[in-house]
Amino acid sequence: MSSRQQQRRTRSIRWTAAMSLLLAAGCSHSVRSPAPPRVDSAPDFPLQTSSIVVPISGSLDDLQRALETQIPQQLWSIDRQLDSCVAAKRVDLGIARVKVLPKLGCRIIGDVRRGKLVLGGRGDRLTITMPIHATIAAKKVGGIASKTATGDAIVHAVARLSVVGNWTPSAKVSIDYDWTTPPGIDFLGQRIEFASKADARLKPVIAKLEQTLPKELNKLQLRAKLASAWKQGFTAIQLNRERPPAWMRITPKQLGVGGYSIDRRTLTLTLAADALTETFVGDRPADPVATPLPPPARKIGQRGLNFFIPVLADYAQLEPVVRRALLKRAQKGITLAGVGPVDVEFGKVTVYATTGGHLAVGVVAKAKTRQNALLATKGEVWLTAIPYNVPGSQLVRVGDVAIATDTDSEITNLLIALFKDGSIRASIAQGLSHDFAPDYAKVLTAARKAIGSRREGDFVLSADVTRVENGTLAVTGKGLFMPVHAVGQATIAYRPR
Structure with missing residues (x-):
């Protein structure tokens, strides 16, 4: 045998031996890449502070009727003898002043009655208008004559309402009135005025409004209504029924007074409740423990409802998408460096959360080389990947797709070489990419x-959601979660059935 033939035979033996070893490895071993640890953590949403407007309304008509019963029709009456109704009259004769008319006494009889009270106002000003009519008689002036005088005035009161102490209504009332016709009589060329006497009696009567008004406001049962609203505020509201079931839990913390306002015939006390709003995914969370109604807070937070709406991409949604991407890649044909063309069958795909904010991706596959149909391998290979998104974008992409664990060398394990191919990893990344926009719209x-x-x-x-913005993606045990921060306005209105 020539040396050239000997060399050819040696190379043939070595190639056959190598192929036999590779064939033996392929036939006798399946890929056993250990699965990464599974993480079952729930999404963690931060606490948000919200300030919810609480308007408590009452009718001005009811308040007006109540004041009508409290303020008597006859504001005051008088019946008294005066020694001097008409001052003495003197005549100057040049050398002396001579009294020609002595001072005259009389008996004063009369009263002041009010007309219908009218409540009104606008904004934070409550106005009270009350007409009054005076009838005053001077009987037997100087023992010889009697005269009767009448007068009219309009009382104007402006009340600034507030809440003090343990939710007790208070009123600061400024009062003004003018005599349109001052009560008085003309007698013997002199004017007898009774306005000052009426004023002295009217002042305490009008001042009584400042005491009566808060008492009538208190009959609107402000504290009882607030205590009921406060207690019912400790609750959970369902944001979404499924995919995922989500809840917003409200925990009131304090209640501040925004002031009274009047619109047409409605008197409204506006309050604002500072509360914590939490987002939960899954079963309905337990209601927070209700606390007693606290005293009015001097300062409240900035108005607005703040909470998170979770948008979910379940891993079960991603698995068939990844498999379809791999099947599509296989249809185009796969050629591995150093191995050549490879026929691949992709089977079950498993996706779940693992440590470090990564996804674990398990792919069952069979692969064989076309050069030798007997050279084949099968099994499940585990990879990891990192999903991410840009804040404000609902499009999720995946990067850093890598083999989780190598258990066999690349020479003896065809699947490991397959999943290290860049096009295969790109197909997996493509399948894991997800557009949250449709889910985002549905959940919102x-x-x-x-x-x-x-x-x-x-x-x-x-409540009305006025602005939304989504944050960065979170890998959790329940799926890929995109936190959507919602901002809006909310009110709790008293509307008895």
């Missing part, structure tokens, strides 16, 4: 509907 619509109007007893919670 559901949340707006859920909190749009909700009745709790005599109170109705209504």
Whole structure:
């Protein structure tokens, strides 16, 4: 045998031996890449501070009727003898002043009555208008004559309402009035004025409004209504029924007074409740423990409802997408460096959360070389990947797709070489990419509907979401979560059935 033939035979033996070893490895071993640890953590949403407007309304008509019963029709009456109704009259004769008419006494009889009270106002000013009519008679002036005088005035009161202490209404009332016709009589060329006497009696009567008004406001049962609203505020509101089921739990912390306002015939006390809003995914969370109604807070937070709406991409949604991407890649043909063309069958795909914010991706596959149909391998290979998104974008991409664990060398394990191929990893990354925009729109619509109007007893919670923005993706045990921060306005209105 020539040396050239000997060399050819030696190379043939070595190639056959190598192929036999590779064939033996392929036939006798399946890929056993250990699965990465599974993480079952729930999404963690931060606490948000919200300030929810709480208007408590009452009718001015009811308050007006109450004041009508409290303020008597006859404001005061008089019946008294005066020694001097008309002053003495003197005549100057040049050398002396001579009294020609002595001072005259009389008996004063009369009263002042009010007309209908009218309440009105606008903004934070409550106005009270009360007409009064005086009838005063001077009987037997100087023992010889009697005269009767009448007068009219309009009392104007402006009340600034507030709440003090343990939710007790208070009123600071400024009062003014003018005599349109001052009560008085003309007698013997002199004017007898009774306005000053009426003023002295009117002042304490009018001042009584400052005491009566808060008492009548208190009959609107402000504290009882607030205590009921406060207690019912410790609750959880469902934001979304499924995919994922989500809840917003509200924990009131303090209640501040925004002031009274008047619109047409409605008197409204506006309050603002500072509360914590938490987002939960899954079963309905337990209601927070209600605390007693606290005293009015001097300062409240900036108005606005703040909460998170979780948008979910379940891993079960991603698995068939990844498999379809791999099947599509296989149809184009796969050629591995140093191995040549490879026929691949992709089977089950498993996706779940693992440590470090990574996804674990398990792919069952079979692969064989076309040069030798007997050279084949099968099994499940585990990879890891990092999903990410740009804040404000609902498009999720995946990077750093890598083999989780190598258990066999690349020479003897065809699948390991397959999944280290860049095009295969790119197909996996493509399958794991997800556009949250449709889910985002559905969940937001559901949340707006859920909190749009909700009745709790005599109170109705209504909210309007005015602005939303999504944050960065979170890898959790339940799926890929995109936190959507929602901002809006909310009110709790007293509306008894």
